[in-house]
Amino acid sequence: xxxxxxxxxxxxxxxxxxxxxxxxxxxxxxxxxxxxxxxxxxxxxxxxxxxxxxxxxxxxxxxxxxxxxxxxxxxxxxxxxxxxxxxxxxxxxxxxxxxxxxxxxxxxxxxxxxxxxxxxxxxxxxxxxxxxxxxxxxxxxxxxxxxxxxxxxxxxxxxxxxxxxxxxxxxxxxxxxxxxxxxxxxxxxxxxxxxxxxxxxxxxxxxxxxxxxxxxxxxxxxxxxxxxxxxxxxxxxxxxxxxxxxxxxxxxxxxxxxxxxxxxxxxxxxxxxxxxxxxxxxxxxxxxxxxxxxxxxxxxxxxxxxxxxxxxxxxxxxxxxxxxxxxxxxxxxxxxxxxxxxxxxxxxxxxxxxxxxxxxxxxxxxxxxxxxxxxx
Numbered sequence: 230x231x232x233x234x235x236x237x238x239x240x241x242x243x244x245x246x247x248x249x250x251x252x253x254x255x256x257x258x259x260x261x262x263x264x265x266x267x268x269x270x271x272x273x274x275x276x277x278x279x280x281x282x283x284x285x286x287x288x289x290x291x292x293x294x295x296x297x298x299x300x301x302x303x304x305x306x307x308x309x310x311x312x313x314x315x316x317x318x319x320x321x322x323x324x325x326x327x328x329x330x331x332x333x334x335x336x337x338x339x340x341x342x343x344x345x346x347x348x349x350x351x352x353x354x355x356x357x358x359x360x361x362x363x364x365x366x367x368x369x370x371x372x373x374x375x376x377x378x379x380x381x382x383x384x385x386x387x388x389x390x391x392x393x394x395x396x397x398x399x400x401x402x403x404x405x406x407x408x409x410x411x412x413x414x415x416x417x418x419x420x421x422x423x424x425x426x427x428x429x430x431x432x433x434x435x436x437x438x439x440x441x442x443x444x445x446x447x448x449x450x451x452x453x454x455x456x457x458x459x460x461x462x463x464x465x466x467x468x469x470x471x472x473x474x475x476x477x478x479x480x481x482x483x484x485x486x487x488x489x490x491x492x493x494x495x496x497x498x499x500x501x502x503x504x505x506x507x508x509x510x511x512x513x514x515x516x517x518x519x520x521x522x523x524x525x526x527x528x529x530x531x532x533x534x535x536x537x538x539x540x541x542x543x544x545x546x547x548x549x550x551x552x553x554x555x556x557x558x559x560x561x562x563x564x565x566x567x568x569x570x571x572x573x574x575x576x577x578x579x580x581x582x583x584x585x586x587x588x589x590x591x592x593x594x595x596x597x598x599x600x601x602x603x604x605x
Contacts, residue, residue, distance in 0.1 A: 268362050269362045269363065272362065278532075279529075279532055279533045281530060281533060282534055282537045284335065284336045284338065285323070287491075289491050289554075290494070291494045291553045291554075292313065292519075292553035292554050295549045296309070307537075315432070315434055316342070316347065316433045320351070324347075334525045334529075335537070336522065336525065337522070338519060338541070339523070340520075341387055341521050341585075342434070343433045344589075349381065354524065354526060355528075361377075366542040366543060371544075372559050372561065373560075378559055380517070383586075387522070390560070391558055392559060393573065394506055394507065394516075394580065395435065396488060396571055397507070397508060398486055401477050401503070405484060412511075416459060417462060424482055426476050426485045427459060427465070427485075428466075428470065428487035434468075438514070438516055440487070440595075444591075445583065446581065460603060463486075466603060470488065470492075471489070473485045473488065474491065474492050475495070475500065477502045493569060504569075506571035513580060515583070516584055522538060522542075544563060548563050551567070555569050556568065
């Protein structure tokens with residue numbers, strides 16, 4: 230009998246304890262809510278006083294419109310100045326300004342090799358995480374692998390918000406068939422000599438990424454041999470991504486090795502080309518493309534930069550970016566329905582995640598060798 234009474238008392242005690250806990254949960258949540266909300270309200274008020282945010286990002290009219298219009302709709306009191314270009318060009322601009330004592334930029338959206346090869350050595354980056362405020366941004370459940378991803382996992386200065394399959398080749402379907410170019414070594418067939426436009430592998434960008442991937446999958450010795458042979462095959466080696474894709478669409482060159490991610494935007498504008506999304510023999514690699522963010526230090530509009538960065542990482546901001554670029558967001562609640570199938574990773578394909586800091590730049594040996602045959 231006593232045991233039964235003790236059990237009843239224990240149940241009553243636990244019920245009372247649970248009731249007490251539940252009574253305080255709303256207060257605890259309110260305290261938590263007020264913490265982030267106060268930070269957000271302060272940053273937003275200061276951002277409106279600053280009046281604008283200066284963002285350097287990917288090239289292309291579609292992404293410019295997606296970001297500027299999306300941000301203007303969300304925050305009409307803060308104007309946005311956006312300049313788009315290849316990563317190396319943006320880094321050159323920022324370095325020249327900083328050498329002259331000019332600090333005009335708040336946020337850079339670009340590739341991980343740009344971040345790690347240019348902006349980090351320039352010591353121009355502030356930590357990103359202290360600037361992240363909105364609960365939906367910092368909640369790991371909203372992100373693939375239940376985490377915010379950084380290309381520099383130790384220092385966490387370059388936040389990766391997009392990863393997709395990096396297309397290694399496009400071709401003109403009137404001049405080549407998919408089965409003729411669906412393996413890496415098929416590009417060395419003598420019939421393609423002088424008919425391949427190759428993205429320059431020296432600066433940051435897709436050429437750099439594809440050539441790093443080749444080094445990884447073949448190993449140094451075989452990669453060097455391939456580098457020599459693909460250089461001998463090339464009809465042109467160029468840094469202008471748009472021009473090379475136009476060459477393929479126009480039939481000037483049947484193939485483009487390491488095409489730029491502006492292919493999506495150019496395809497939307499009517500350029501026709503076919504895609505080898507991965508090689509049957511060696512697969513492909515995962516890349517953020519232009520999908521990583523950097524918070525520039527000594528920024529002229531630091532609060533507006535915080536507001537933009539938080540908006541960019543919300544579902545709304547990621548949808549705008551993903552739609553404008555055709556990229557796969559790392560947010561799990563952003564649809565891929567609009568993303569071209571060639572960028573969506575496929576089950577069973579070998580992919581190399583080549584965007585981490587230790588892989589996102591070339592080794593000295595690789596760079597020295599490439600410069601000996603591709604250097605200008």
